[in-house]
Amino acid sequence: MNNRHRKIIQLIVLYMENKLSETQQDELTAWLEEDEKNRSFFQQVISPEKRLQKFETRKHIDSEKAFSKFKKNTQPHKVKSIYRLSRYAAIFLVPVLVGLVYLLVNQEPTTREISQSPITHGNNKAILILSQGKTIDLSPDHALPLLPEGIDLVLQGDKLIYVSDSTAEKEKQHYELITPRGGEFKITLPDGTFVHLNSNSKLRFPKNFAPDKREIFLSGEAYFEVSKDTNKPFLVIAEDVQVKVYGTTFNINTLLGNQIQTTLVKGSVGIRVQDSSQEYILKPSQQAIVQKTDGNIIIREVDTTPYTAWTEGIFLFDNERLETILDKLALWYDVELFYQNESVKDVRFTGYLKRYDNIDVILNAIESTVSATFHIKERTIIINKNEYTNR
Numbered sequence: 367m368n369n370r371h372r373k374i375i376q377l378i379v380l381y382m383e384n385k386l387s388e389t390q391q392d393e394l395t396a397w398l399e400e401d402e403k404n405r406s407f408f409q410q411v412i413s414p415e416k417r418l419q420k421f422e423t424r425k426h427i428d429s430e431k432a433f434s435k436f437k438k439n440t441q442p443h444k445v446k447s448i449y450r451l452s453r454y455a456a457i458f459l460v461p462v463l464v465g466l467v468y469l470l471v472n473q474e475p476t477t478r479e480i481s482q483s484p485i486t487h488g489n490n491k492a493i494l495i496l497s498q499g500k501t502i503d504l505s506p507d508h509a510l511p512l513l514p515e516g517i518d519l520v521l522q523g524d525k526l527i528y529v530s531d532s533t534a535e536k537e538k539q540h541y542e543l544i545t546p547r548g549g550e551f552k553i554t555l556p557d558g559t560f561v562h563l564n565s566n567s568k569l570r571f572p573k574n575f576a577p578d579k580r581e582i583f584l585s586g587e588a589y590f591e592v593s594k595d596t597n598k599p600f601l602v603i604a605e606d607v608q609v610k611v612y613g614t615t616f617n618i619n620t621l622l623g624n625q626i627q628t629t630l631v632k633g634s635v636g637i638r639v640q641d642s643s644q645e646y647i648l649k650p651s652q653q654a655i656v657q658k659t660d661g662n663i664i665i666r667e668v669d670t671t672p673y674t675a676w677t678e679g680i681f682l683f684d685n686e687r688l689e690t691i692l693d694k695l696a697l698w699y700d701v702e703l704f705y706q707n708e709s710v711k712d713v714r715f716t717g718y719l720k721r722y723d724n725i726d727v728i729l730n731a732i733e734s735t736v737s738a739t740f741h742i743k744e745r746t747i748i749i750n751k752n753e754y755t756n757r
Contacts, residue, residue: 378408485725485745488565488698490524492551497539497573504551525552539573545586548700555582558593559600562677565697566621587619589677592633603640604628607656610636610645617674621697622690626656629673637663681719681728688713688738692749699725702746710738710751 377394380386386394398405491505502519504526520527526543545551545563552562555571557580563569567586575581581601592600594613602609604618607626614633620626628637630652636645637654639661646663648654653668675682683691689711696703698721705711713736719728729740729747741748 485699485701485742487722487725488548488550488700490551491546491549492526492563493544493546494519494526495542495544497541525554527554528556540570541573543569543571546700547697555580557595557598557600560591562589564588564619564676565700584618585620587617587621587676589615589617589674591615606640606658606661608638608640610638616648617670617677619673621693624658626658627653627673628656629653629668629670631670631674637665639663676721679721681721683715683717683719685714685716687711688715688732688736688749691715691732692747695725695728696747700745701725701742704746704748705750706748707751710749713738713751 374394374397377386377390377397380390381394398408489506494502494504496502504521528541543551543553543563545565545567547566549565550563552560553569554560557575559580561569564587567584567588569588570583572581575598578598579601580595580598581603584602584604590602590611592611592614596612600611600613602611602618604620604626607628609616609618609628612634614635615631616633616635617629617631618627619629628635628648630648630650632650635648637648637656638645639656642661646654646665648665651667651670653666653670653673655664655666656662657664669684672682672684681691681694692703695701715732715736717731717735719731725742725747729742732738733740737752739750739752741750
């Protein structure tokens with residue numbers, strides 16, 4: 367991305383924030399008058415519908431109409447913003463910025479070598495292990511087999527619905543739902559609780575919940591929408607951390623090295639380290655970070671969107687280390703990572719990426735905005751630092 371692209375991005379963002387000076391308006395107008403492609407690009411970026419659709423479609427655009435509207439709306443005596451910032455404006459500005467880069471990059475031929483065997487994104491696949499040890503493949507190309515008596519499983523699209531048999535033996539029997547690297551899966555538990563399991567994760571739950579509690583075990587990452595039952599609290603045991611739920615929506619991630627992260631979207635949860643009597647209550651938009659080594663708990667205020675965006679098919683990063691980002695991509699695309707320069711791990715990236723894009727599209731978007739280069743060899747991404755970039 368050259369210096370002029372960066373300048374145009376700045377101008378468009380200022381336009382969207384209603385902060386263009388008269389001189390800057392003239393600069394942007396001149397750029398729009400240069401080429402039909404510029405006007406089409408401008409309309410793609412500023413359209414609220416396109417922005418909310420996360421740049422997913424490239425529909426026919428009336429660029430001349432958009433340009434006329436721009437000129438009308440940017441007269442010195444009457445400058446209007448194309449949209450009113452809602453309370454989520456800060457969230458959308460991140461995808462807009464990266465979307466600008468992404469669209470500009472896609473207008474130019476890429477210089478990075480495309481892998482000969484394209485690496486596909488993850489999809490809905492998992493293994494269900496029954497209490498008797500029977501294994502059921504839940505991949506899209508496998509039909510649900512005939513199940514043992516007393517087990518009621520229904521596949522509805524990409525979601526597994528499990529209905530317990532009240533006549534069966536109670537909580538002594540457990541099932542395990544396991545997603546591999548490059549997999550994700552959704553399940554509705556017998557109490558109506560919805561769980562979205564991310565890649566490389568395992569959910570262990572009883573055939574029937576106990577009379578006084580609903581206890582499950584998690585390793586990996588999962589998003590929960592818990593069915594409310596005041597008489598039967600919902601407990602998630604994530605390694606050495608217990609999350610007590612009272613009917614709520616939250617995300618848990620144990621795949622962060624030395625940390626276990628619980629992010630509360632709504633409702634209320636209590637966080638407690640195993641063998642400790644102290645419970646920390648989380649409020650919506652709060653996150654608890656538990657250190658695995660010493661059990662220390664840090665609670666902080668967060669924007670929950672980057673932590674749950676994966677459930678909507680989005681990677682949303684806010685000034686995150688490249689190493690953390692690539693670790694997530696490696697799990698989802700089931701690839702290995704090789705760093706030729708260790709310092710590149712500390713490069714920071716802010717942006718919006720689509721989980722169901724080809725990996726080359728993802729890497730091109732990152733490469734266009736940070737001091738890093740990527741090369742794919744078979745199923746390994748080779749990462750190096752670009753020492754000659756001005757980014």
